[in-house]
Amino acid sequence: MTLTVNVSFKEIQELTDKYILGTYNRYPVAFRYGVGETLFDTNNKSYIDFQCGISVTNLGHGEADIIEMLRTQSDRLFHTSNLYYSEEQAKLAETIVMNSFPSKVFFCNSGTEANEAAFKLMRKSATDRGIVSPVILALSSSFHGRSSAAMSMTGNNSIREGFGDLLPDVHFVKENDEDSLIAAFDQYGDRLAGIIMEPIIGEGGIIPLTQEFVAMARKLTTETNSLLIFDEIQTGMGRTGKMFCFEHFGFRPDAFTLAKALGSGFPIGALVVADDYAKVLSKGVHGSTFGGNHLACAIAFETFRVILSRDYLDHTVNVSHYAMERLKSMQKSNSIIKEIRGIGLHIGVELNQVSRPIAEACLRNGLVINATANNVLRVMPPINISQEKMEEGLTILENTLKEFK
Numbered sequence: 507m508t509l510t511v512n513v514s515f516k517e518i519q520e521l522t523d524k525y526i527l528g529t530y531n532r533y534p535v536a537f538r539y540g541v542g543e544t545l546f547d548t549n550n551k552s553y554i555d556f557q558c559g560i561s562v563t564n565l566g567h568g569e570a571d572i573i574e575m576l577r578t579q580s581d582r583l584f585h586t587s588n589l590y591y592s593e594e595q596a597k598l599a600e601t602i603v604m605n606s607f608p609s610k611v612f613f614c615n616s617g618t619e620a621n622e623a624a625f626k627l628m629r630k631s632a633t634d635r636g637i638v639s640p641v642i643l644a645l646s647s648s649f650h651g652r653s654s655a656a657m658s659m660t661g662n663n664s665i666r667e668g669f670g671d672l673l674p675d676v677h678f679v680k681e682n683d684e685d686s687l688i689a690a691f692d693q694y695g696d697r698l699a700g701i702i703m704e705p706i707i708g709e710g711g712i713i714p715l716t717q718e719f720v721a722m723a724r725k726l727t728t729e730t731n732s733l734l735i736f737d738e739i740q741t742g743m744g745r746t747g748k749m750f751c752f753e754h755f756g757f758r759p760d761a762f763t764l765a766k767a768l769g770s771g772f773p774i775g776a777l778v779v780a781d782d783y784a785k786v787l788s789k790g791v792h793g794s795t796f797g798g799n800h801l802a803c804a805i806a807f808e809t810f811r812v813i814l815s816r817d818y819l820d821h822t823v824n825v826s827h828y829a830m831e832r833l834k835s836m837q838k839s840n841s842i843i844k845e846i847r848g849i850g851l852h853i854g855v856e857l858n859q860v861s862r863p864i865a866e867a868c869l870r871n872g873l874v875i876n877a878t879a880n881n882v883l884r885v886m887p888p889i890n891i892s893q894e895k896m897e898e899g900l901t902i903l904e905n906t907l908k909e910f911k
């Protein structure tokens with residue numbers, strides 16, 4: 507039995523249809539190699555990657571230092587257990603804390619699991635305070651994952667439908683609507699465990715939360731001793747030009763979740779909990795077999811080191827500025843673009859029509875781009891993309907949009 511790298515796309519497609527559950531609406535391509543911001547498919551056709559595996563490969567493909575760390579650590583040790591201490595885990599946690607605020611970290615394997623831990627943190631901290639039926643607030647257009655708890659905090663109905671009753675006492679607030687937020691705090695005040703929000707709603711259409719809305723959430727959670735939690739799974743790790751998106755607001759949450767780009771493509775997630783709440787998830791209350799194993803933590807540590815040592819955050823801001831201006835000028839000459847929004851290289855291009863056929867056409871033209879929320883294209887290249895490659899990708903997008911004008 508061998509795993510070759512010369513199976514044709516047709517064969518890959520047939521094997522997939524035959525053996526893999528059809529839970530994904532796949533684009534008709536299989537990638538075989540990646541170099542920086544460029545992907546190559548099974549026919550060696552090249553594509554600019556504006557998708558980054560949905561905000562995962564923020565450093566592009568084949569980043570030499572990440573590969574070197576992967577090799578070194580896999581020679582040394584993959585996995586032991588959270589029954590023992592781990593240098594890689596301890597050093598990664600220190601790095602996360604040094605780059606955020608005084609806190610402690612729980613490691614897991616995905617975004618969903620990080621949010622599952624956040625859900626448990628909110629409920630446990632409320633029951634510790636004597637609240638019998640704690641209420642969690644989330645936002646109407648949110649996406650937090652596919653486990654029962656993460657789905658329960660996900661506003662998007664298409665994700666929730668068909669699974670019977672989800673977990674009780676989660677209520678939704680319209681994003682960027684302070685009245686809706688105040689009304690929810692009035693209604694549930696003494697039962698509130700906390701509120702979870704993506705600082706930029708991702709799957710829901712790249713909707714940045716306003717400073718006013720988030721500041722109001724901070725004020726109300728502080729007044730009610732409930733937690734403000736940011737889901738930084740898509741926005742973290744430099745995506746918005748800061749290591750974590752909450753830094754743009756000028757105040758901190760009580761906890762935040764990470765995954766995706768934390769491991770540069772190697773699965774790892776994290777819940778970061780401010781010291782005030784660090785005793786809530788105590789011994790035996792939560793755990794994970796794989797969570798934060800030696801290999802995952804070494805790669806995540808290296809991901810931080812690469813971002814910080816190479817000035818990639820400033821670079822992200824500069825390339826973002828260029829991309830935003832370029833997209834705005836595209837908008838002037840093509841009425842198909844309704845709105846451009848986002849922070850850093852987390853950019854949404856809202857169209858006046860369904861975005862999936864346009865993403866498919868971009869793919870044919872050599873650009874990998876993601877369609878989300880029905881009519882939004884998500885521009886999410888590696889944060890270290892050069893301006894030249896950014897321009898190359900934007901030109902493909904511009905020319906493709908003309909086909910749909």
Ligand SMILES: Cc1ncc(COP(=O)(O)O)c(C=O)c1O
Pocket residue numbers: 560616617618619621649650651652704708709737738739740765766
């Ligand atoms: C904001 C956000 N939270 C949570 C998740 C779930 O992460 P995962 O797919 O790693 O479980 C995602 C995935 O797209 C996400 O975008």
